[in-house]
Amino acid sequence: MTSAAEWVRSLPRGARPDWDELEAHVLHEHPSILRALGAAGRAVAMGGRGWRVGFGIAVVAVVIVGLAVVWAPLWGAAAIIGDPLGIDPVDGATAVPVAAASMVVTALVQAVLAVRAARRGTSGDGTSATIGIGLVALLVVVGIGLVGERQGVDAWQAWLAVALLGPLACVAHLVVLRLARRRSAPSTVATGAPDDVTVERLVAALPDAERDRLLADRADAVAWLRMQGVVSPGAAAAAAQAPLGRLGRWMADAR
Known part of the structure; x- marks a missing residue:
């Protein structure tokens, strides 16, 4: 520039x-x-070549994180809930570990988002999305327990304990979001004023x-x-x- x-x-x-x-x-x-x-500074920053490269990288990162946020709990749900609901029988020996692994991924993603909210604050409201993901994660945990017990899956209790990381991480993320919103004050990002x-x-x-x-x-x-x-x-x-x-x-x- x-x-x-x-x-x-x-x-x-x-x-x-x-x-x-x-x-x-x-x-x-x-x-x-x-x-x-404020607004003038953002306009100048956005006009730079470095910002455009950074924006492209950020878009890719957001897509990857977004896929992880949405895909992980749904992956677990698809693997496990068919059998308890009588929709489609599943092989518990495979479905239980897969569903538990999806909850680990969910927990990792929620932890990253919680750390980001704690460090940078939040100008939006991710509560609804986090609650939705948490409910899906809880459904997966219930499914693991039902399938594991019905089919006598080896060490299903251990897999159940691992899967609890998913909904617990969602709860932790919700707490961090609430605290971050309390700390957040009106900023130049919102008002455009220096x-x-x-x-x-x-x-x-x-x-x-x-x-x-x-x-x-x-x-x-x-x-x-x-x-x-x-x-x-x-x-x-x-x-x-x-x-x-x-x-x-x-x-x-x-x-």
């Missing part, structure tokens, strides 16, 4: 960028600050030389806009006084 000064030179003649957008281009090399800049406190802290942590370089880039960009007649001398002078990371708010207050 180019510097802010190069970016403003690439705009159509006479176009004046939003001040928040200009500041985001100044700070485009610092992803953590971009995230705190998080001024976080921006100020992250900018202050930058080396002096880096802050000077970024301010020089911004000054060059504003000077170009002034030379093109896009911004007034007064606006250019006000922009020169804005703290790094606060250009949009500063210019709004200066009106």
Whole structure:
């Protein structure tokens, strides 16, 4: 991605960028600050090549995880519940271990999702899906017990104990989701507004030389806009006084 000064030179003649957008281009090399800049920061971050590659990888990961979330409990249910319901007799010696293995996969997936929710919080509600998966997992556990006892499957009690990991992990995930929602506060992701406190802290942590370089880039960009007649001398002078990371708010207050 180019510097802010190069970016403003690439705009159509006479176009004046939003001040928040200009500041985001100044700070485009610092992803953590971009995230705190709200909607403007996200727009600039999404325009980068690295984001597009990351998005593609994320889509693949989501598909894989989604298949695991949905497939594992259904796999176990398909393997075991036909016999207890009188739909289709199953070979318990095969079906019980297979169903138990599906519950292990379910437990692993739920554990990963719970850790993610605990670390990053949650902006959505995965409760309904987790409850649904938990009910299917519980049905599989009941099926393992019924088939194991009816057919005298070797060590079926042990397989039953292993299978309990599935519904228990779902319960744990539900608890984590509830706690994560309590901790979650309105964020810049939801409102699109910059998080001024976080921006100020992250900018202050930058080396002096880096802050000077970024301010020089911004000054060059504003000077170009002034030379093109896009911004007034007064606006250019006000922009020169804005703290790094606060250009949009500063210019709004200066009106």
